[in-house]
């Protein structure tokens with residue numbers, strides 16, 4: 114043992130320190146003892162004690178009080194960032210969650226009869242109307258919705274899918290694996306780049322239970338490519354007497370063509386093209402909570418609702434409250450674009466972004482020599498993969514810390530800020546920051562420079 118390590122205080126001695134004794138008046142003794150032990154252990158590894166033991170213990174206690182899951186300021190400009198929790202919710206959705214979370218609710222009680230009701234009633238009419246479909250069902254997420262739909266419609270039988278759609282959507286979500294787990298047998302048709310209606314037609318035989326289209330949501334295919342229109346596939350499926358299922362992925366309900374965002378399939382169009390079931394996420398372009406939405410014909414949605422997996426995948430009351438409130442905002446399209454944060458962020462004008470960047474730069478410490486530069490934001494979440502969203506970035510000179518060093522300190526700060534690194538600069542994109550966050554970002558930068 115080195116001399117310095119022998120000099121480390123004991124827990125008992127630290128607890129007798131006057132400042133630590135004050136802490137003990139407000140913090141449980143066990144928590145202070147743990148923090149003191151950790152401080153000593155850290156000092157042993159570092160081979161040096163902190164200058165101020167009481168401050169070190171206080172710091173460790175406040176770290177502990179901070180929940181593992183906490184808010185982050187997103188300065189990346191990626192609107193639907195899966196690692197940052199995808200869609201921030203509309204005010205109306207937050208109010209609905211708060212109202213339902215605080216007490217009891219009529220989640221599964223029919224208040225008219227006093228008898229047992231169904232949780233799947235709550236978003237049913239609104240979602241069906243928004244999608245232009247006969248019926249609707251909400252489950253935990255879109256991957257779950259796909260498993261449920263395939264199990265309900267095609268367990269033990271074959272489902273036709275184009276080879277160009279056997280895609281990986283994220284981490285552990287690959288379409289062939291999902292299909293296998295659903296109990297349906299995958300039957301590939303066509304080729305990676307080109308699949309024709311004929312390919313589906315030739316593969317149809319009595320053991321085929323459905324035709325499935327999965328939107329290639331996180332990449333673009335260009336060049337010598339072809340795939341049949343959904344309406345043509347729906348007609349073929351109808352002639353064969355099997356359902357046509359369409360996983361559109363991101364759940365675009367709004368019309369964003371005015372803003373040049375046209376490459377993503379709209380839910381309404383997919384339903385109108387004749388799909389028996391259309392599946393999508395609640396927390397991508399729809400801008401609501403994590404959820405899996407199934408919309409379609411009465412018969413097919415009823416089959417899904419009655420399937421035991423629907424119980425295993427059911428949505429909770431907070432999700433249903435938030436989704437219902439979000440869908441209600443869509444009843445007026447102009448309000449939706451203004452009040453649903455994802456739509457608002459995607460439709461900010463270049464002037465608005467330039468002004469926001471200038472205000473944000475004004476909050477940055479002068480040592481970082483903030484400059485404005487043109488750049489691009491991203492839709493993210495596997496939506497509009499090729500879309501270009503011009504923005505104005507605040508570029509910071511991180512000095513000796515370097516952009517990665519400053520970026521690390523910002524992530525570990527309170528509030529945590531997630532930024533982008535571009536070359537030698539740290540980049541902040543105002544598109545994904547709340548307007549009121551400028552001050553907080555400025556302070557976080559100040560702290561990061563001092564840390």
Ligand SMILES: *Cc1c(COP(=O)(O)O)cnc(C)c1O
Nearest residue numbers: 254255256328330361362394495
């Ligand atoms: C994102 C996505 C999913 C998965 O949605 P989750 O809600 O994350 O489960 C499924 N299919 C497609 C095409 C997607 O883009």
